[in-house]
Amino acid sequence: MATKSHKDKNKPGPVAVNKKAYRNFEIIEKYEAGLGLLGTEVKSLRAGGGDLSGSYARIESEQCWLVGAGIAPYQQAGNRQHDPTRKRKLLLHKMEIRKIRTKLEQRGFTFVPLKIYFNERGLAKIELALARGKRQYDKRQAIAKRDQKRDIDRSMKKYRK
Numbered sequence: 102m103a104t105k106s107h108k109d110k111n112k113p114g115p116v117a118v119n120k121k122a123y124r125n126f127e128i129i130e131k132y133e134a135g136l137g138l139l140g141t142e143v144k145s146l147r148a149g150g151g152d153l154s155g156s157y158a159r160i161e162s163e164q165c166w167l168v169g170a171g172i173a174p175y176q177q178a179g180n181r182q183h184d185p186t187r188k189r190k191l192l193l194h195k196m197e198i199r200k201i202r203t204k205l206e207q208r209g210f211t212f213v214p215l216k217i218y219f220n221e222r223g224l225a226k227i228e229l230a231l232a233r234g235k236r237q238y239d240k241r242q243a244i245a246k247r248d249q250k251r252d253i254d255r256s257m258k259k260y261r262k
Contacts, residue, residue: 117151126232135192158212165191
């Protein structure tokens with residue numbers, strides 16, 4: 102019988118995903134950034150206590166911040182808890198921040214977090230996207246395309262054998 106290796110057990114995967122971002126925004130460009138976290142926040146994220154709904158990223162004085170993301174309190178920390186909704190620093194290069202800032206100054210762009218995950222080295226990372234908000238008719242078009250594809254796949258299923 103094959104046993105699972107140590108690497109399979111700790112395979113990196115998303116800890117928290119912002120599903121509404123994919124539905125409400127058209128993703129233009131993606132970025133990866135590090136997260137400035139406290140010890141109890143890291144342990145809580147490893148336990149699956151992250152929430153990105155309603156969060157966004159902001160650039161203030163040449164630094165990038167994650168606002169509105171919730172990381173649940175860590176149960177075993179006792180009275181040394183972190184603030185669940187505090188602003189967290191995002192670790193990006195200065196050139197990336199400048200490039201993002203110029204695009205954010207254009208009309209209609211937003212900086213949205215997509216997911217938090219741990220990389221192969223065990224560091225907490227966040228995937229951010231430069232996005233533009235979708236209109237209601239864009240959402241309807243996406244739903245219609247998805248329904249058409251599902252119908253075509255269903256009708257072609259009997260011919261694939």
